[in-house]
Amino acid sequence: MTDQLTFIAYASRATEPFDHARLVELLTESRANNERDGITGMLVYSDPDFIQILEGPDAAVRALLERIGRDPRHTDVRILLDERGSERKYSTWSMGYEPTTRGDGSAEAVAAIQIAPDDASTRESADALGGWFREKAGAEHD
Numbered sequence: 049m050t051d052q053l054t055f056i057a058y059a060s061r062a063t064e065p066f067d068h069a070r071l072v073e074l075l076t077e078s079r080a081n082n083e084r085d086g087i088t089g090m091l092v093y094s095d096p097d098f099i100q101i102l103e104g105p106d107a108a109v110r111a112l113l114e115r116i117g118r119d120p121r122h123t124d125v126r127i128l129l130d131e132r133g134s135e136r137k138y139s140t141w142s143m144g145y146e147p148t149t150r151g152d153g154s155a156e157a158v159a160a161i162q163i164a165p166d167d168a169s170t171r172e173s174a175d176a177l178g179g180w181f182r183e184k185a186g187a188e189h190d
């Protein structure tokens with residue numbers, strides 16, 4: 049199998065705090081677009097930090113990144129990881145999201161991925177964040 053998918057992890061900061069209503073609006077818009085464009089992934093918001101993981105066809109992911117880069121709702125967009133691969137990690141999530149809560153490990157995971165010194169440790173931190181997300185998403189159905 050060739051590496052036909054692009055994987056991006058980026059960090060940014062909200063220009064104004066997102067309350068529940070603004071997050072719902074953002075997620076509704078994002079999920080509809082991503083479904084249309086074949087993009088999957090997840091978003092973590094640990095005020096003021098966003099970490100988003102995007103996976104999908106290269107052209108679609110690049111086009112989305114351009115829109116995201118122009119979005120005034122956040123600033124200081126930094127690409128942490130930009131890779132090719134063949135298998136989605138978030139195939140069932142057009143944009144997975146779980147609220148962060150104090151003491152749930154999310155703040156540490158969000159900090160860790162931002163200071164990871166190289167691609168290998170960034171990938172490891174992205175996977176750790178993915179583990180956090182999956183655990184939260186799974187716990188909802190227990």
Ligand SMILES: Cc1cc2nc3c(=O)[nH]c(=O)nc-3n(C[C@H](O)[C@H](O)[C@H](O)COP(=O)(O)O)c2cc1C
Pocket residue numbers: 060074077078079081082091098100112115116117118119121122143
């Ligand atoms: C933190 C953050 C994450 C976003 N994630 C997505 C996303 O996954 N998909 C998407 O279509 N738009 C996402 N957006 C919104 C885009 O920036 C943009 O507003 C939207 O795609 C509509 O673009 P358009 O107005 O050029 O059509 C995100 C915005 C922010 C601030």
